[in-house]
Amino acid sequence: MASIYIETFGCQMNEADSQYIADRAASAGYTVAEQAEDANVVIINTCTVRDNAERRAYGRIGHLKMLKDADPALKLVVTGCLAEQDRDSMQRRAPHIDAVFGTKELRQLGDTIARWREEFADSALSEERALIMPMGGAADCITDAFSHLRGFVTVQRGCSYYCTFCIVPHVRGRFDHRPMAEVLSEARQRVDEGAREIMLVGQTVNAYRDPVNNDDFAELCRRVAQISGLERLAFISPHPKDFNEKTLADLAQIPQLNPRVHLPLQSAGDSTLRRMNRKYTLAQFKEKVAWIHEYMPGAAITTDVIVGFPGETEEDFQATLDYVASGAFANAYMFIYSKRRGTPAAHWEQVPGPVASERFGRLAEAQNTVTRAYHDRKIGTTVRALIQGISRKDRSKLAARTLDNVTVIAPLPPDYDEQRYAREPWLDVSIDAAYVWGCAGTAVRRAERFAGVGVSLESPLVSLLTA
Numbered sequence: 497m498a499s500i501y502i503e504t505f506g507c508q509m510n511e512a513d514s515q516y517i518a519d520r521a522a523s524a525g526y527t528v529a530e531q532a533e534d535a536n537v538v539i540i541n542t543c544t545v546r547d548n549a550e551r552r553a554y555g556r557i558g559h560l561k562m563l564k565d566a567d568p569a570l571k572l573v574v575t576g577c578l579a580e581q582d583r584d585s586m587q588r589r590a591p592h593i594d595a596v597f598g599t600k601e602l603r604q605l606g607d608t609i610a611r612w613r614e615e616f617a618d619s620a621l622s623e624e625r626a627l628i629m630p631m632g633g634a635a636d637c638i639t640d641a642f643s644h645l646r647g648f649v650t651v652q653r654g655c656s657y658y659c660t661f662c663i664v665p666h667v668r669g670r671f672d673h674r675p676m677a678e679v680l681s682e683a684r685q686r687v688d689e690g691a692r693e694i695m696l697v698g699q700t701v702n703a704y705r706d707p708v709n710n711d712d713f714a715e716l717c718r719r720v721a722q723i724s725g726l727e728r729l730a731f732i733s734p735h736p737k738d739f740n741e742k743t744l745a746d747l748a749q750i751p752q753l754n755p756r757v758h759l760p761l762q763s764a765g766d767s768t769l770r771r772m773n774r775k776y777t778l779a780q781f782k783e784k785v786a787w788i789h790e791y792m793p794g795a796a797i798t799t800d801v802i803v804g805f806p807g808e809t810e811e812d813f814q815a816t817l818d819y820v821a822s823g824a825f826a827n828a829y830m831f832i833y834s835k836r837r838g839t840p841a842a843h844w845e846q847v848p849g850p851v852a853s854e855r856f857g858r859l860a861e862a863q864n865t866v867t868r869a870y871h872d873r874k875i876g877t878t879v880r881a882l883i884q885g886i887s888r889k890d891r892s893k894l895a896a897r898t899l900d901n902v903t904v905i906a907p908l909p910p911d912y913d914e915q916r917y918a919r920e921p922w923l924d925v926s927i928d929a930a931y932v933w934g935c936a937g938t939a940v941r942r943a944e945r946f947a948g949v950g951v952s953l954e955s956p957l958v959s960l961l962t963a
């Protein structure tokens with residue numbers, strides 16, 4: 497049977513696109529493979545938001561040449577932001593690639609793999625493949641028994657804000673909001689397929705406007721939450737500028753909304769924010785934070801921070817460090833600025849590498865202390881978390897994620913059965929240890945529904961679950 501392997505780099509937007517490709521492939525008759533060695537078609541969904549992601553993607557494409565050499569019938573396809581950016585040069589640089597599809601060509605990509613399907617109808621994979629070393633890599637989020645539990649639904653493509661460090665508007669174009677009816681229909685389909693949580697995805701998701709009637713993001717969330725059977729709702733990634741008090745108050749009325757808001761700060765230095773073209777000051781950002789605390793008490797706020805942006809002074813950096821150290825964020829994705837071709841900031845005078853690295857070290861230490869303290873507070877409690885699958889670092893453990901987006905791991909329960917746990921995917925985990933990356937504990941109950949009564953793992957034969 498024909499099979500496809502999809503490897504995803506980068507953000508949730510790419511994960512949503514990979515899920516779409518997997519769906520198209522499945523309806524064309526492919527199975528989804530867990531490793532590249534087992535696939536007729538290999539898709540690399542790339543990211544170019546940071547230099548490192550770009551280098552890793554090219555490294556991976558180069559690595560896969562071995563597989564293509566061993567089996568020329570294999571089709572290697574590259575998509576995503578890097579494919580969009582380098583569409584004219586990519587196949588010159590890596591001639592073993594069969595096709596390149598930009599970010600707006602997913603439909604064509606789906607049509608192409610559907611057409612190829614016939615070529616693989618009866619063909620076995622080349623025996624030469626057996627001679628090559630394992631290729632590594634992970635087809636995250638789309639292959640295992642738990643991958644359908646979280647449904648990514650794209651609500652908008654592109655971005656019109658042109659932050660001076662960001663490549664997204666250049667490769668994905670300006671805002672293109674999907675009609676709400678389309679978003680609702682896809683979300684409904686995901687729920688029908690077993691999704692317990694819907695993640696609405698957009699580069700600036702809360703700038704959403706229905707192109708048909710101009711309904712806003714809060715209205716979109718309200719309508720998605722009305723889908724029968726939907727248990728939890730999350731979204732990524734909002735822009736602080738697009739949160740006003742009313743939007744946050746409206747969102748707070750949605751019972752299924754997860755208690756976590758990702759609010760990308762980038763910097764707390766006003767002059768850096770201005771040069772970044774972020775369209776808010778620190779004071780305005782703090783006002784949004786205050787509204788989140790007021791309307792969603794207890795919600796975790798997470799963020800993104802860039803260190804060493806061109807022109808960042810020690811004073812600017814200190815403002816960021818002070819704000820982070822004050823405990824504003826439960827967690828933060830922190831990066832050292834890296835130049836992106838074609839963006840304004842790439843042409844500006846750069847902060848010397850050692851200075852940026854030293855600042856990054858201080859910032860990471862401060863945030864790690866805050867994050868660890870946030871996780872410490874869960875010790876001694878029992879949290880309900882949605883299973884993600886077997887832990888990649890330790891195959892004897894299950895990984896799950898709480899509503900506030902904290903990873904928890906627990907040893908596989910004695911009655912573990914993949915299919916049953918996929919049907920009853922909410923785990924109650926008694927937390928006994930905390931780390932910067934998350935928490936560890938013991939699974940004590942599982943439940944079919946988030947709001948359902950858990951069934952003790954010691955008595956697997958009798959289900960007391962309620963819908």
Ligand code: SF4
Pocket residue numbers: 655656657658659662663664665699700735
């Ligand atoms: S808001 Fe800024 S950082 Fe976010 S996608 Fe748009 S341009 Fe990039």
